[in-house]
Amino acid sequence: MRYFAAVLLFLLAAYFYFYFGFYGSNWILLQPFLLALLLLYFNSNSPWFYYSFALLAGLFVDSFSGIFGLHSFTFIFIIFILKNLQLSIFTSRNILTVVVLSIFAFVIFYFCVYLIHFIFVGDFYVFSGRLFGQLAKMAGWGILIVAILHILHFNFWVKKNEEQPF
């Protein structure tokens, strides 16, 4: 079941990635693959499973972007940091933890993208107030989506079928 859900999430993320990328202008900042990765991470307890998903999702995005390896490394690094935070500081299971870790994920994502782009291309992005606003808005939407889907999954699936992963 979880493999089916992972494939479905991957395909949905790919759909929205192309759809937003080509037609939705600023909606690409929603980062569909990051949302899919977070959802899978919060709802799975097998590190091999979500690390593999992070690798595949990253490689997929890298195939259509300028710096090969950027997203792969970023996604794996995000999972690594979130897992460490969960094992050390944010050990509780509530929705606030999910929201806080999602915020961390978005911050790490943009930080890595900026840093790796700067190191390997030697160019830097211009973070205008407008772009910051859009990033914050889309990150907010992303976190909201992750939180809602996580709650839905917990209430309608985990409670009835299995134990919550963390």
Add this chain to the structure above:
Amino acid sequence: MIRQNLKIFFLFVLIVILLLLFKNGRIFDIGFVFRYWFAPSLAVNSLFEPASDLTEEYKELLVENSALRYLEEENAELRALLNFQNTEKNQLVLANVINRDPLNRNILIIDAGSRDGLLEGQAAVVNDGIIIGKIIDLGYDFAKIRLLTDSFSQLPVKIGNHRVSGLLSGSLGLGMELSYIPQDQEVKIGDLVFSAGLDSGVSSGLIAGRIEEISFSPEEVFKSASVSPIINYDTVSILAIVTSL
């Protein structure tokens, strides 16, 4: 647990590094596998299938019609580029836009690179010679195009038939600003702006945009103008790189 997490993290980072080395050493490119199976045009076309309450035959016809329209548009774009190549005696390399930069919509990523003979600074054109940007970064099988509307874009241009010169630069990714137009030179709203050919890699006479608004004050040495692109850059899916002038 933290130690185990660290081990798995390093293992996956190692896999990424290996794949990166394989790709750069041209041994195996996993990106090609994804690009082959998830070609954007195929994925995008499949998004626009009609609603499911229509009859099966009607659905098939609509899909076919949609595909033919897409082909017609693609054909018109390619024909215009071919015409440009023949009339101007330019050598062109055709390329598909495969993505945009995640943080800067004014940078396009195309599926042609150094293996196709591209060089940094070469002009990207569409239709009958409308310049939309220049190559700023190259890989073996991809290149990055900075659109003229990007804040860092600069292009020496001439205006209309008057041989007036100026410098065209991007304006916050939305439009373009034309500066350093001598005060004594006459320019009008609606004048076309052409590349001046002063940049290496960009031939002269490529259409860059149209003047929308002119601003000047008697105290200043130069006039400035707002320039709008001839085409909507958001809809560009096929372009050509001018490889020889």
